[in-house]
Amino acid sequence: MVRKSPRTLLSAVRHAFPSLEDPEQAIGEGKISVDGSVNRNAQSAVGAGSQISLAQPSILRGEAKLRAALERFEVPVEGRVALDVGAAAGGFTKVLLERGARLVYAVDAGHGQLLGSLRQDPRVRNLEATNLGTLDKKLVPDPIELFTLDLSYLSLADAAPQLERVGISDHADLVALVKPMFELHLSRPPEDAASQQRALELAREGIAKAGWEVVSWMDSPVTGARGAVEFLVHATRGG
Structure with a gap:
């Protein structure tokens, strides 16, 4: 036995x-x-x-990251339908709602993480226990006008092409958090600037190859786990 x-x-x-x-x-x-x-x-x-x-912190780390990106990149949110991939507790989703998003599809491979207040918000579609690769137009019937991505264990070069599984508006924006360790397929965040910049370059190239125009990028104002350096990238389509 x-x-x-x-x-x-x-x-x-x-x-x-x-x-x-x-x-x-x-x-x-x-x-x-x-x-x-x-x-x-x-x-x-x-x-x-x-x-x-x-346990979820009262102030979600993701909020500061996305707020800074939306302000720097001047991305419109009011009245738009958004897809938040890697929603987790809902830091990005919360910011999108605060800025007037009409509807947010909150997608995450895990379950039980999204804050209760967001679960109960009629503007949120909670797609927990859902992988990016399993999305389709039945799960997400609305054309997406704004994508936000905060992914772990998946590079943006691999993730960006999978956004085609849902409908994309003729004029869409994408804001993605770049985590160098996952772009470089490492077991821990790289500490040298050359590797960090190479990860950012790979992320931008991957997003561009998926049919997006990368227009800007910035350092994240908040570090990741254990002080990891991160970046934010803005891309557009049809604009």
């Missing part, structure tokens, strides 16, 4: 929240609860029926 090893908290968190950049750090910082109790031991055994939850 072969006995399966019990799953660890780390593996359970990775499964439950696949878009979480650094699950081990989240556990160590006490952001993970198992059946209502905080657990800081990444290697502790977790039962298959245990309820795992992620």
